[in-house]
Amino acid sequence: MSSVLSIEDLRLEFPIYQGAVQALNGVTLRVEPREIVGVVGESGSGKSVTAMAVMRLLVPGSYRVTGSATLLGQDVLAATEPAMLALRGSQVAMIFQEPMTALNPTRRVGQQMVEVLRRHRPLTRSGAQAEAVALLRDMHVADPERIQHSYPFELSGGMRQRVMLALAFSCQPRLLIADEPTTALDVTVQRQVLLLMRDKAREKGAAVLLITHDMAVVSQFCDRVYVMYAGAVVEDGPTAEVLAAPRHPYTRGLLDALPDRVASRGDLAAIPGSVPDLTRLPEGCAFAGRCPLVHGACASRPPSLPVGPGGQRHAACWAVRDGEAS
Amino acid sequence: MSAPVLTLEDLRVRFPAGKDWLGRPNEFVHALNGVDLDIRPGETLGVVGESGCGKTTLAQVLIGLVAPSSGRILRRDGEGPARAGSMQIVFQDPQSSLDPRLPVWRVISEPLQVQGRTGRAGLRQAAAAAAAQVEIPADYLDRYPHEFSGGQRQRIAIARALISEPDVIILDEPTSALDISVQAQILNLLNELQRRRGLTFVLISHNVSVVRHMSDRVAVMYLGQIVELGPTATVLGAPRHPYTRLLLESLPRLGVPVTGDAAAIGTELPSNRTLPSGCFFRDRCPLARAGCERPQALLGRDPAVRCHVNAI
Amino acid sequence: MAPTLAAQTVQPVPGGLRHSLGFLWHRLRQSPLTLAGLAVIVLVLAVMALAPALAPHDPNLVDLEHRLLPPSASYWFGTDEVGRDLFSRILYGSRQSVSVALFVVPVAGVLGSILGSFSGSVGGLADTVIMRATDIVMSVPSLVLTMALAAALGPSLFNAMLAITVVRIPFYVRLARGQALLIRELNYTKAARAFGASRWHVVRWHVLRNALPPIIVQATLDVGGTILMAAALGFIGLGAQQPTAEWGAMVATGRNYILDQWWYSAFPGCAILITAMGCNLFGDGLRDLLDPRQKGR
Numbered sequence: 001m002s003s004v005l006s007i008e009d010l011r012l013e014f015p016i017y018q019g020a021v022q023a024l025n026g027v028t029l030r031v032e033p034r035e036i037v038g039v040v041g042e043s044g045s046g047k048s049v050t051a052m053a054v055m056r057l058l059v060p061g062s063y064r065v066t067g068s069a070t071l072l073g074q075d076v077l078a079a080t081e082p083a084m085l086a087l088r089g090s091q092v093a094m095i096f097q098e099p100m101t102a103l104n105p106t107r108r109v110g111q112q113m114v115e116v117l118r119r120h121r122p123l124t125r126s127g128a129q130a131e132a133v134a135l136l137r138d139m140h141v142a143d144p145e146r147i148q149h150s151y152p153f154e155l156s157g158g159m160r161q162r163v164m165l166a167l168a169f170s171c172q173p174r175l176l177i178a179d180e181p182t183t184a185l186d187v188t189v190q191r192q193v194l195l196l197m198r199d200k201a202r203e204k205g206a207a208v209l210l211i212t213h214d215m216a217v218v219s220q221f222c223d224r225v226y227v228m229y230a231g232a233v234v235e236d237g238p239t240a241e242v243l244a245a246p247r248h249p250y251t252r253g254l255l256d257a258l259p260d261r262v263a264s265r266g267d268l269a270a271i272p273g274s275v276p277d278l279t280r281l282p283e284g285c286a287f288a289g290r291c292p293l294v295h296g297a298c299a300s301r302p303p304s305l306p307v308g309p310g311g312q313r314h315a316a317c318w319a320v321r322d323g324e325a326s
Numbered sequence: 327m328s329a330p331v332l333t334l335e336d337l338r339v340r341f342p343a344g345k346d347w348l349g350r351p352n353e354f355v356h357a358l359n360g361v362d363l364d365i366r367p368g369e370t371l372g373v374v375g376e377s378g379c380g381k382t383t384l385a386q387v388l389i390g391l392v393a394p395s396s397g398r399i400l401r402r403d404g405e406g407p408a409r410a411g412s413m414q415i416v417f418q419d420p421q422s423s424l425d426p427r428l429p430v431w432r433v434i435s436e437p438l439q440v441q442g443r444t445g446r447a448g449l450r451q452a453a454a455a456a457a458a459q460v461e462i463p464a465d466y467l468d469r470y471p472h473e474f475s476g477g478q479r480q481r482i483a484i485a486r487a488l489i490s491e492p493d494v495i496i497l498d499e500p501t502s503a504l505d506i507s508v509q510a511q512i513l514n515l516l517n518e519l520q521r522r523r524g525l526t527f528v529l530i531s532h533n534v535s536v537v538r539h540m541s542d543r544v545a546v547m548y549l550g551q552i553v554e555l556g557p558t559a560t561v562l563g564a565p566r567h568p569y570t571r572l573l574l575e576s577l578p579r580l581g582v583p584v585t586g587d588a589a590a591i592g593t594e595l596p597s598n599r600t601l602p603s604g605c606f607f608r609d610r611c612p613l614a615r616a617g618c619e620r621p622q623a624l625l626g627r628d629p630a631v632r633c634h635v636n637a638i
Numbered sequence: 639m640a641p642t643l644a645a646q647t648v649q650p651v652p653g654g655l656r657h658s659l660g661f662l663w664h665r666l667r668q669s670p671l672t673l674a675g676l677a678v679i680v681l682v683l684a685v686m687a688l689a690p691a692l693a694p695h696d697p698n699l700v701d702l703e704h705r706l707l708p709p710s711a712s713y714w715f716g717t718d719e720v721g722r723d724l725f726s727r728i729l730y731g732s733r734q735s736v737s738v739a740l741f742v743v744p745v746a747g748v749l750g751s752i753l754g755s756f757s758g759s760v761g762g763l764a765d766t767v768i769m770r771a772t773d774i775v776m777s778v779p780s781l782v783l784t785m786a787l788a789a790a791l792g793p794s795l796f797n798a799m800l801a802i803t804v805v806r807i808p809f810y811v812r813l814a815r816g817q818a819l820l821i822r823e824l825n826y827t828k829a830a831r832a833f834g835a836s837r838w839h840v841v842r843w844h845v846l847r848n849a850l851p852p853i854i855v856q857a858t859l860d861v862g863g864t865i866l867m868a869a870a871l872g873f874i875g876l877g878a879q880q881p882t883a884e885w886g887a888m889v890a891t892g893r894n895y896i897l898d899q900w901w902y903s904a905f906p907g908c909a910i911l912i913t914a915m916g917c918n919l920f921g922d923g924l925r926d927l928l929d930p931r932q933k934g935r
Contacts, residue, residue, distance in 0.1 A: 259539035
């Protein structure tokens with residue numbers, strides 16, 4: 001079975017006045033069928049840009065891209081817009097962070113669902129309406145007819161995300177990309193939505209690419225994880241292994257900075273410094289300026305090196321090659 | 327134990343929501359429904375809860391932006407209006423809480439400027455002193471907020487909160503908009519400042535791990551009431567109120583597999599326009615039984631629980 | 639101990655006047671229409687300033703031997719009914735129409751902004767009274783009201799300016815009030831109130847300086863409209879009086895000769911058109927230019 005999504009050395013920059021923002025600097029990523037892959041990183045890491053680039057949702061002409069990205073066998077970087085339109089919504093679905101703004105506030109929810117359904121499937125009006133109700137019921141929405149007649153602002157954030165999930169799954173996509181889907185939601189609602197997403201994806205055989213900044217969410221829901229920093233993947237592998245024994249100093253730093261790691265009121269182990277300016281990335285490793293293990297070799301960018309046997313884990317750090325980062 | 331800096335007695339706040347044809351309000355949003363709280367000097371009091379629980383309104387009442395509909399606020403120095411600058415606040419979003427068109431030194435010194443006591447030179451000096459406390463170099467003071475990163479802007483907001491030597495600083499989701507690594511720096515800074523200057527913090531957040539890390543005592547809010555209040559270790563380690571338990575269970579925790587399935591999870595937060603009768607949590611509570619249809623009172627002290635089933 | 643900022647190398651965004659100007663130029667180049675608008679504005683301002691140097695003839699020199707001549711080498715735009723060179727009159731006429739805009743827009747803008755900011759920030763009875771007053775003024779078609787006012791004050795350029803200003807003020811009051819209502823809800827304004835700032839402090843330090851940029855953009859767009867209004871008043875005889883050259887008045891007089899001497903109305907009309915259009919194009923482009931979402935592009 002070939003990968004659902006395969007990204008190889010993706011580099012992307014946004015030209016600006018006197019320079020360019022180097023948003024992606026060699027991202028390599030794979031999503032296999034039926035698995036849930038997490039992409040974790042902070043602001044500027046490029047995790048959202050990766051998803052937007054793959055879905056070709058960035059403003060055409062505003063960026064330059066090299067490398068390859070294949071979605072269900074199709075080259076998405078070179079595909080025509082009609083080809084992308086056919087992919088989006090039916091084979092690949094995406095849900096975003098802000099459920100408040102994802103739906104048109106001036107139209108009823110039912111109308112919007114029917115519109116999306118009829119765009120991708122040959123349904124009549126009433127057929128689409130019935131299908132929409134069925135989809136909502138499938139998402140454990142208690143009173144689907146009432147939701148259909150509501151306007152988005154009458155619904156809570158959690159409910160809106162369920163509507164988005166219902167729409168996302170409506171055409172049996174092979175891949176669901178979820179960009180921070182629960183960041184704006186309350187904790188109790190977050191758990192419901194993530195469980196729903198996971199269960200439905202498993203049920204319908206879809207793979208999920210879950211983008212988040214929350215390590216705990218990744219630990220609970222993702223099979224594999226990619227950690228991104230300054231536009232590149234710095235570590236990847238099975239979630240449990242990566243989080244239990246991180247090999248890249250950044251991953252370690254992130255985990256150590258979590259409040260749960262330290263006794264109450266003690267000093268948190270903050271990573272010194274801050275994220276590099278994406279318009280002026282250093283020649284060598286982007287993390288060198290903040291890294292406790294920095295040494296001579298770090299003047300040149302480390303490639304993604306395998307960690308341990310099995311070829312399942314990688315870390316982009318020279319210390320891995322030298323066997324120091326254990 | 328010294329006298330509390332601030333005491334709230336049965337504080338209630340409601341906002342008019344709808345109006346009848348005469349313009350009189352006929353529907354209300356009941357944001358706070360009887361809050362009893364005391365804030366002790368030198369402590370960090372954490373307030374957790376989800377959206378609609380009233381924690382934002384609580385912050386606004388404490389800072390004086392909203393007047394209580396009923397109930398009292400007692401201060402150490404009497405019941406009258408607060409000394410100017412005795413309560414300060416650090417907002418969640420460092421982007422929007424600083425005026426983008428003012429140089430940073432003016433932003434920091436605004437609380438003093440408003441009191442009208444010092445001239446320009448004095449304000450600049452005070453701003454420089456406050457900025458030094460949060461490690462912003464003095465030569466950055468003429469720059470504008472957009473020239474700083476999110477973490478630095480939050481430092482500027484903290485400097486602004488410090489400058490008038492307040493009794494209490496309210497931290498309203500101070501790190502929610504920041505990355506994990508920046509959050510760690512800011513939390514360390516806040517702890518350091520509190521140690522050095524004996525500050526009193528009220529930390530409002532939906533992020534339970536931050537509250538657990540920073541707070542001496544925690545108040546859990548639900549629909550405008552405090553449902554549990556006590557030392558952090560007790561409230562977050564061995565919660566008594568069913569809502570606190572639900573909240574803690576729902577938290578994603580590193581390395582802990584998630585249990586339960588989506589279908590089984592119950593209803594969402596009830597609206598605060600028409601308050602439920604009796605215990606507010608009754609509809610979602612696994613322990614609901616006879617006696618819950620009566621309004622519950624906060625029982626006990628350190629910890630105090632609003633639940634007749636689980637009170638000590 | 640938290641690591642000091644010295645160990646943290648976040649560079650503030652490169653600033654400096656040179657960089658900002660270079661950036662502005664870069665953005666301008668991306669929009670040819672805006673550039674064209676700017677070019678027109680610069681041209682008109684130059685004409686205003688240099689009219690005496692540029693005009694080949696005295697604009698008020700009556701020469702009955704050369705009445706109503708078509709455009710030629712010596713009279714580029716032809717002559718009017720008393721032999722005055724139209725080209726020179728158009729050059730000098732720029733001073734009348736454009737100076738009206740240069741007076742009206744800043745004065746109406748400043749007065750209206752202050753009133754509107756105050757109204758929006760304070761709310762309550764003052765706000766209601768001011769809003770109803772603007773409603774009343776705005777309910778009368780602006781051209782009619784301006785004409786009535788100008789006529790009542792007496793025909794002269796200054797009175798025309800006054801009339802247009804008064805009728806324009808409600809527009810800026812509304813604009814500023816809208817901005818003030820928005821800014822009132824922003825966190826930094828709430829923070830100021832939380833620190834005990836008086837309403838006046840909030841208006842002076844927060845509302846005014848944040849409301850101004852969108853108002854300035856609107857004002858640039860308004861310049862074109864004001865020029866048209868001045869020309870309209872000149873057209874009906876209110877405004878600059880003869881023998882002073884004024885574009886609108888020239889178009890009006892040219893009506894009588896339009897069948898055989900088309901140039902009389904056409905050239906002043908074109909001058910009005912090009913000036914107003916240049917201002918509009920530039921104002922439009924300015925809005926996009928200053929859009930913070932486009933920063934750095």
